[in-house]
Amino acid sequence: MEEQTIPVTVLSGTLGAGKTTTLNHVLRESGDRDLAVLVNDMGDVNVDADLVAESSDISADEAELVELSNGCICCELRGDLLDAISGLTREREFDAIVIESTGVAEPLPVAQTLTLGFDQSDLDPTEFYEETGIEPLENCHLDTTVTVVDAHQFTEAMRSDEILDDDGTAKHLGDLLVEQVEFCDILLLNKCDLVDEMSLDKIEAILETLQPRAEIVRTTHGRIAVDEVIDTGRFDFEEASRSAGWMQELQEPHESAEEEHGVTSFVFEARRPFHPERFTDLLNAFPEDVVRSKGHFWLAGREEMALLVNVAGQSIRVAPAGGWIATLPPEARDEQLDASPELEAAWDDEWGDRGTRLVVIGTEMDHESVRNHFELCLLTDEEMDADWDTFDDQFPTFEEPEAVEDGESERPKVAEDDTPESSTDDVQKEIGIAD
Numbered sequence: 160m161e162e163q164t165i166p167v168t169v170l171s172g173t174l175g176a177g178k179t180t181t182l183n184h185v186l187r188e189s190g191d192r193d194l195a196v197l198v199n200d201m202g203d204v205n206v207d208a209d210l211v212a213e214s215s216d217i218s219a220d221e222a223e224l225v226e227l228s229n230g231c232i233c234c235e236l237r238g239d240l241l242d243a244i245s246g247l248t249r250e251r252e253f254d255a256i257v258i259e260s261t262g263v264a265e266p267l268p269v270a271q272t273l274t275l276g277f278d279q280s281d282l283d284p285t286e287f288y289e290e291t292g293i294e295p296l297e298n299c300h301l302d303t304t305v306t307v308v309d310a311h312q313f314t315e316a317m318r319s320d321e322i323l324d325d326d327g328t329a330k331h332l333g334d335l336l337v338e339q340v341e342f343c344d345i346l347l348l349n350k351c352d353l354v355d356e357m358s359l360d361k362i363e364a365i366l367e368t369l370q371p372r373a374e375i376v377r378t379t380h381g382r383i384a385v386d387e388v389i390d391t392g393r394f395d396f397e398e399a400s401r402s403a404g405w406m407q408e409l410q411e412p413h414e415s416a417e418e419e420h421g422v423t424s425f426v427f428e429a430r431r432p433f434h435p436e437r438f439t440d441l442l443n444a445f446p447e448d449v450v451r452s453k454g455h456f457w458l459a460g461r462e463e464m465a466l467l468v469n470v471a472g473q474s475i476r477v478a479p480a481g482g483w484i485a486t487l488p489p490e491a492r493d494e495q496l497d498a499s500p501e502l503e504a505a506w507d508d509e510w511g512d513r514g515t516r517l518v519v520i521g522t523e524m525d526h527e528s529v530r531n532h533f534e535l536c537l538l539t540d541e542e543m544d545a546d547w548d549t550f551d552d553q554f555p556t557f558e559e560p561e562a563v564e565d566g567e568s569e570r571p572k573v574a575e576d577d578t579p580e581s582s583t584d585d586v587q588k589e590i591g592i593a594d
């Protein structure tokens with residue numbers, strides 16, 4: 160991105176993590192930088208905006224404050240977000256713009272909106288511009304994405320089955336927290352004054368595993384050096400989209416032997432399908448030492464499509480992950496095989512590329528036992544010869560890879576995944592599954 164455009168920083172973090180406190184600190188310490196602030200508040204009462212205005216000692220000509228209320232900038236206010244930014248930058252030049260998201264906002268769609276102008280598709284940027292003719296904002300660029308993590312609440316939040324409502328989209332707290340951690344350039348581990356050193360080390364080890372690319376800085380009352388979060392040049396959409404620990408682990412699997420504060424990971428791979436009933440049972444009583452798991456799996460009876468499982472804390476979601484390459488017309492399939500020696504080497508004469516590959520990250524995790532749980536879900540030799548359509552399959556039916564709307568799932572905990580399509584696309588790319 161060109162240097163002369165205005166750098167935009169996005170602050171994310173769950174409710175009460177310390178976003179406003181951090182923002183106020185940055186405003187106070189910003190020196191002679193001319194900053195604009197955009198606060199997204201879901202409720203009718205814009206407490207945050209008042210706080211920013213009151214407690215930051217910022218006079219009107221030093222910082223411009225815009226509120227976006229009654230909606231979330233990661234969903235229905237995406238257009239308003241761009242309008243607000245272009246409105247601000249029309250008024251005058253700023254040195255930087257800081258956006259404080261709501262506690263329920265997902266950083267990925269916000270970043271997409273800011274990077275692509277206004278995202279209306281899941282295409283990559285080049286195709287997006289060609290096909291829509293939409294121009295991105297020319298005078299600013301997304302510069303830094305910051306996630307503020309509440310160290311005091313972290314462990315509880317990961318275990319919590321609290322469901323948050325992001326304007327109609329129900330989400331587990333742990334799920335949102337993981338999404339915010341996995342997509343950012345810098346992580347502020349805040350409220351360090353409330354947590355002992357050993358616990359901080361452990362939380363930091365989990366954060367590092369979930370998000371190896373981000374810099375992690377321990378803070379109290381959001382006291383971060385301004386240069387760490389403003390005009391850093393850190394953001395890169397491609398890198399940010401691929402930086403999640405689970406994705407890197409899929410690319411370069413390694414059974415992490417040396418334990419750092421008990422946080423370890425491994426990749427489970429299998430070339431036989433899961434039994435629908437046994438895998439449902441496992442998901443409904445998932446090992447508690449698993450913090451994060453994500454990847455695709457083959458479910459017996461679903462030979463057309465790979466499914467995606469997404470475990471974050473107490474949240475377990477299932478979505479379509481795309482068609483198997485084995486289902487492509489022979490010409491297209493051969494083209495894929497020619498292009499990928501790995502795919503060819505792993506190709507099964509009968510089942511092609513069908514199989515399971517998922518990353519499992521846990522704390523104090525008994526690898527043997529967790530592996531065993533997965534292995535017991537695989538079809539036995541006898542079941543391999545049985546009629547797979549007779550198995551009781553309670554997983555949602557996905558007509559098309561994109562069709563994830565109808566919530567017909569009656570299973571107690573496993574919900575359909577409603578993450579932005581790009582996440583699914585990323586997995587497809589990672590695992591070489593066809594659209």
Ligand SMILES: Nc1nc2c(ncn2[C@@H]2O[C@H](COP(=O)(O)OP(=O)(O)OP(=O)(O)O)[C@@H](O)[C@H]2O)c(=O)[nH]1
Binds near residue numbers: 173175207262379
């Ligand atoms: N002890 C302690 N309290 C903190 C720290 N940082 C923030 N707080 C307090 O935590 C509470 C929430 O902080 P905010 O900055 O409002 O959090 P937020 O993320 O903006 O919250 P929402 O806008 O509601 O999502 C406030 O009472 C802060 O004073 C910290 O490092 N230590």
